[in-house]
Amino acid sequence: MSSAGLLSACTNKPDTESIAVVTDPVSYVNTLVGSQSDSALSTGNTYPAIALPWGMNFWTPQTGKNGDGWAYTYTAKTIRGFKQTHQPSPWINDYGQFSLMPVTNFTTVDENLRASHFSHQAEKAHPYYYSVYLADHDVLAEVTPTERAAMLRFTFPESNSSAVIIDAFDKGSELKLLEDNQTVTGYTTRNSGGVPANFKNYFVIKFDHPVEKAELYSDITPTKKHQLTADHVQAAIHFKTKKGEQIIAQVASSFISPEQALVNLRELEGHQFGEIVKMGQNRWDKVLGKIQVGGGTVDQYRTFYSCLYRSTLFPRKLWEVNADGQIVHYSPYNGEVRPGYMYTDTGFWDTFRALFPLLNLVYPEENQKIQAGLINASQENDFLPEWSSPGHRDCMVGNNSASVVADAILKGVNTKELTQLYEILQHDANNVHPEVKSSGRLGYEYYNKLGYVPYNVGINENVARTLEYAYDDWCILQVAKKLNRPQEEIDLLTKRAQNYRNVFDPKVGLMRGRNEDGSFQKPFSPFKWGDAFTEGNSWHYTWSVFHDINGLIKLMGGKKEFIKQLDYLFVAPPIYDDSYYGSRIHEILEMQIADMGNYAHGNQPAQHITYLYDYAGQPWKTQFWVREVMNRLYQATPNGYCGDEDNGQTSAWYIFSALGFYPVCPGSPQYALGAPLFKKTIIHLENGKSIHIDAPKNSVDNRYIDHLLINGATYDKNYLSYPELIKGMTLQFDMQSKPNMQRGVSDEAAPYSMSTAK
Numbered sequence: 111m112s113s114a115g116l117l118s119a120c121t122n123k124p125d126t127e128s129i130a131v132v133t134d135p136v137s138y139v140n141t142l143v144g145s146q147s148d149s150a151l152s153t154g155n156t157y158p159a160i161a162l163p164w165g166m167n168f169w170t171p172q173t174g175k176n177g178d179g180w181a182y183t184y185t186a187k188t189i190r191g192f193k194q195t196h197q198p199s200p201w202i203n204d205y206g207q208f209s210l211m212p213v214t215n216f217t218t219v220d221e222n223l224r225a226s227h228f229s230h231q232a233e234k235a236h237p238y239y240y241s242v243y244l245a246d247h248d249v250l251a252e253v254t255p256t257e258r259a260a261m262l263r264f265t266f267p268e269s270n271s272s273a274v275i276i277d278a279f280d281k282g283s284e285l286k287l288l289e290d291n292q293t294v295t296g297y298t299t300r301n302s303g304g305v306p307a308n309f310k311n312y313f314v315i316k317f318d319h320p321v322e323k324a325e326l327y328s329d330i331t332p333t334k335k336h337q338l339t340a341d342h343v344q345a346a347i348h349f350k351t352k353k354g355e356q357i358i359a360q361v362a363s364s365f366i367s368p369e370q371a372l373v374n375l376r377e378l379e380g381h382q383f384g385e386i387v388k389m390g391q392n393r394w395d396k397v398l399g400k401i402q403v404g405g406g407t408v409d410q411y412r413t414f415y416s417c418l419y420r421s422t423l424f425p426r427k428l429w430e431v432n433a434d435g436q437i438v439h440y441s442p443y444n445g446e447v448r449p450g451y452m453y454t455d456t457g458f459w460d461t462f463r464a465l466f467p468l469l470n471l472v473y474p475e476e477n478q479k480i481q482a483g484l485i486n487a488s489q490e491n492d493f494l495p496e497w498s499s500p501g502h503r504d505c506m507v508g509n510n511s512a513s514v515v516a517d518a519i520l521k522g523v524n525t526k527e528l529t530q531l532y533e534i535l536q537h538d539a540n541n542v543h544p545e546v547k548s549s550g551r552l553g554y555e556y557y558n559k560l561g562y563v564p565y566n567v568g569i570n571e572n573v574a575r576t577l578e579y580a581y582d583d584w585c586i587l588q589v590a591k592k593l594n595r596p597q598e599e600i601d602l603l604t605k606r607a608q609n610y611r612n613v614f615d616p617k618v619g620l621m622r623g624r625n626e627d628g629s630f631q632k633p634f635s636p637f638k639w640g641d642a643f644t645e646g647n648s649w650h651y652t653w654s655v656f657h658d659i660n661g662l663i664k665l666m667g668g669k670k671e672f673i674k675q676l677d678y679l680f681v682a683p684p685i686y687d688d689s690y691y692g693s694r695i696h697e698i699l700e701m702q703i704a705d706m707g708n709y710a711h712g713n714q715p716a717q718h719i720t721y722l723y724d725y726a727g728q729p730w731k732t733q734f735w736v737r738e739v740m741n742r743l744y745q746a747t748p749n750g751y752c753g754d755e756d757n758g759q760t761s762a763w764y765i766f767s768a769l770g771f772y773p774v775c776p777g778s779p780q781y782a783l784g785a786p787l788f789k790k791t792i793i794h795l796e797n798g799k800s801i802h803i804d805a806p807k808n809s810v811d812n813r814y815i816d817h818l819l820i821n822g823a824t825y826d827k828n829y830l831s832y833p834e835l836i837k838g839m840t841l842q843f844d845m846q847s848k849p850n851m852q853r854g855v856s857d858e859a860a861p862y863s864m865s866t867a868k
Contacts, residue, residue: 119839127724129790129806131404136394137406138542138746141235144755146184147200152696152712154751154760155200159164159423160240162390163397164453164476165257166427167363168195171228171242172209176221176279177300179203184748190225191277194313194363198424198455202635205301206311209277210359212264214247216273219344219390220330224275237419238390252674254386256377258430262384266351273348274359274453276315280329287324287336292317294324294345304501306445309801312371313363323572325349356640358383364430365440365500366447372431380635396747396829397422403768405808406787411652412746414787416767419467419760425480427499435610439483442501443491451483456757457497458508459578459644460714464762467773475525475796481524481676484515488534491540502546507571507644508578509538509551517776520592521832530595535586539579540695551579553820556626562612565623565631565642573613573621574715577654580609584657584779584864607864609627616664619675621652627838637708638689646715647686649679649708653790654715656775659725660863669726671732676722680735700753704738704743711739717763718774721782724828725860729783730814730849732828736767736784737813768795770803770843771830778862780829783854786843787813799838805845812845817853819844829861830853 144154159170173186173192179192179200189207213224226244233242234419241252250265266272276284282299294317297310326333326644327344349357362377364370378386398418403411429439429451438714443468456465460580469477488494494511497503512535516754519531540558543549553563553572557579584607592600615630623631623642636648643651648764655662663672684702688694700712710716720739723731743752744764751760766772770786791803818825820834830841861865 111355116824129405131402131790131792132411132415133402134395135398135402135418136237136391137416137420138642139237139394140412140416140746141237141240141419142184142748143416143420143746143750144748145182147308148180148183149200150696151699152751152754153749154755156751156755157195157197158235158422159345160253160260161237161423162393163422164425165255165259166430167255168423168426169193169240169253169255169260169262170195171240171607176277177203184230187227188225189242191220191226191275192251193843194260194361196426196455196500197324198457198499199754202497202503202505203302204580205305205500206298206363206365206705207279207300208283208296208298208311208313209279210262210264210315211277212244212247212249212272212357212691213275214249214267214269216271216274216346216348218330218822219275219346221277235389237394241385242789252383254383254390256386256390257427258364258374259360259377259629261378261383261386262359262497264357264359266349266355266357268351268353270350270737271348272316272357273346276345276347278343282341283343284339285326285337285343285345287321287326292319294347295371296343297368302499304499305442306499308445308502309365311363311365312368312373313361314368314375316360316375318358318360319345319349321347322350332604337776339682360668365428366430366432366438370430374430375828377644394419397473401765401769401793402792402794403788403790405806406597410787413744413750416746416750416763417744420755420761421465421758421765422463422473424461425498427485428454430454439486439517441490442498443487446490446862448484448486448490449527451479452486453480453483454498456846457506458510458514458694459508460756460759460760462510462517462774462776463714463717463759464766465625465758466514467490467517467776468765470518470521470523471832472793472795474521477518477523477524481518482526484511484529485531485534492537493543494534494652502543503531504546504548506548507552507575509582510578511538512582512585513533513776516589520588520777520779526723527592528589529792532589532595535589537581539586544554548842550573554579557609558606559614560626561606561609562624564626566625571640571644572621572640572814574646574651574654577610577621577651578615580607581609581654581656583609588777605659608661610658611661613826614652614662616665619666619671622648635687637685638687638690639695639698643714645695645713646710647680647708650710650713650716653719653722656718657778658864659722659774661859663726663864666867668689672726673723673728676705676726676731678720678721680707680709684708697753704752706738706742710753711743712751712760714756714759715758721774721784724782725855725863726854727857727859728853729828729859730851733785733849734813737787740764740767740787758763771839772807775831775862779832780862781832782861783828783830785813785845792822795836795838797836798809798834801835802840803837803843804841807845808843809845814846814849815853816844816846816850818842826853826856826859828859
């Protein structure tokens with residue numbers, strides 16, 4: 111690594127060495143991390159997103175067949191196109207997609223026959239630029255993006271039969287060659303759900319060369335038309351090329367109209383290909399550079415910034431800027447064009463845990479817009495989304511929009527429309543979407559009456575729902591207190607926030623399904639995945655009492671028993687019961703091969719568990735296990751994750767953990783303390799302040815905190831405070847190879863719990 115990407119950061123403190131920090135963070139990003147995945151085993155289930163941060167459109171090389179959720183897999187041998195994509199995960203799949211593919215010796219538009227072999231040795235994959243050599247066509251293909259447009263450059267050999275194939279996908283599409291003989295317009299309606307009946311993604315493709323000939327195809331059958339609407343429309347745009355001749359395609363799209371697609375094309379106006387590349391590189395360096403790290407290894411830098419890249423992709427913009435400079439969006443909830451912001455492609459069941467807290471701390475300006483978009487979403491369909499892509503998707507459980515909204519309010523990121531937001535939260539807590547049962551609260555009638563969702567009333571994943579609803583009620587309670595709501599509302603929310611107690615069985619010391627008559631389910635296996643739980647078992651979900659870990663400790667019989675249960679989780683054999691699913695799902699396999707007992711970091715319900723030792727007076731075990739997870743389960747390689755990356759959540763866990771703290775309970779002002787990964791970290795806050803994290807003795811062996819100074823004063827707590835962090839802060843960690851069993855052991859050292867809060 112060259113020294114050009116490092117900047118000396120002197121602290122003027124005698125015990126802190128001068129440590130260089132990264133200044134060109136995007137150069138460390140590997141966009142292929144997690145792409146060596148399939149439906150049976152996920153090492154991320156990602157694709158190389160060629161995009162700007164939170165950009166409306168992503169691009170990706172397409173190795174999978176049209177409609178395949180695994181659009182790009184690292185083990186594939188051929189590429190069949192370069193696709194504009196909006197896919198948040200292979201399980202949710204894509205919408206509004208179309209592709210371009212350069213070919214020579216043109217014979218067919220068939221996606222299988224047009225595909226070309228490629229090699230990773232001839233592939234450059236950056237967030238702002240992608241290139242690959244297509245061996246069967248002797249073409250170098252390059253892509254560089256803006257937020258709503260992209261420039262594609264194809265370097266051809268000498269050929270009389272060069273062509274660019276435009277694939278508008280099936281399920282209803284259109285293409286048209288305009289009279290200038292250089293521009294193709296069209297639309298695609300391809301989607302996987304979550305769209306109104308009038309959904310279209312309108313696109314425009316403008317070539318810098320006159321077209322020799324254009325042929326439109328209905329699927330793979332040629333027609334003699336220059337405009338075609340059919341189930342599956344494709345085009346072959348022909349050119350005669352000299353050796354080394356470059357054909358550039360300027361591409362933009364809009365969910366609003368063909369005219370707006372032309373407006374979005376202006377993002378490329380006046381810029382050469384190399385300028386777009388440089389603009390994208392600068393944008394990524396600015397966003398990723400909000401956190402500078404130093405004193406680590408090159409592999410650690412690559413892992414950290416690849417994770418930060420993933421943490422700043424989703425939720426994506428769904429808003430556009432019209433010809434008059436106004437911010438507008440196509441509503442995926444009612445099909446209308448409305449004013450204001452809109453974001454999409456995120457599942458709050460995943461991202462409420464760490465991704466949104468990361469936005470609130472490091473990127474609050476972006477989250478202000480996201481929060482404004484949530485208000486718009488609620489006005490356009492009466493419910494906040496829980497999983498959006500682009501509109502409501504029936505996926506996962508919980509009512510965790512309450513957490514996403516509350517954390518932004520309580521951290522001062524969102525200060526507008528608070529009364530309206532509170533009313534929305536109350537509405538969603540006491541209703542369920544009539545069509546999409548994952549929005550609102552399925553089983554709310556039982557929950558409100560009994561204090562839990564029963565096991566035997568036909569509502570699956572009932573314990574998971576109960577635990578998350580109780581936490582979500584605590585989140586709503588915090589907003590209610592801030593707004594000085596009537597005492598009866600405060601009291602009711604306070605009571606409901608303790609509903610987690612109703613599904614704890616003291617006989618087994620774990621959470622367990624409970625029938626409508628109050629009896630616990632029989633038979634019971636704590637290793638049974640699914641059923642009463644969501645993509646996990648009782649050992650994973652028992653700890654999902656984010657807002658009252660001290661209350662959970664008391665239910666378990668005290669700190670000693672709590673620690674005993676935690677310790678067992680990490681050393682228990684990775685046994686499982688998959689009878690609910692009928693076969694071993696990929697999340698189970700990922701737990702097994704991680705070699706961390708029954709701890710399942712590859713799925714979100716378990717990801718906070720490593721920090722729970724902080725609450726029971728043994729923070730050194732948190733320090734051990736957090737570093738263990740970072741070292742063993744994350745790498746900047748194609749198989750670098752230990753499960754689904756899930757729209758930034760699994761990445762955000764790593765970012766927070768590398769900083770040395772983690773938001774166990776979003777909505778509270780505290781972060782549980784871990785231990786930093788790097789010797790030097792600087793977080794540049796948007797208010798102009800900075801957080802300096804110094805740990806000069808950090809090493810592979812030195813993972814334990816001996817003592818900690820904050821702004822020069824000894825600090826013995828196992829948490830950090832958001833109000834203090836945003837003022838700017840210097841943390842000096844003295845790291846050592848042996849745990850300090852005297853630090854952070856008092857009851858007062860524990861992070862926030864509802865039952866001990868004053």
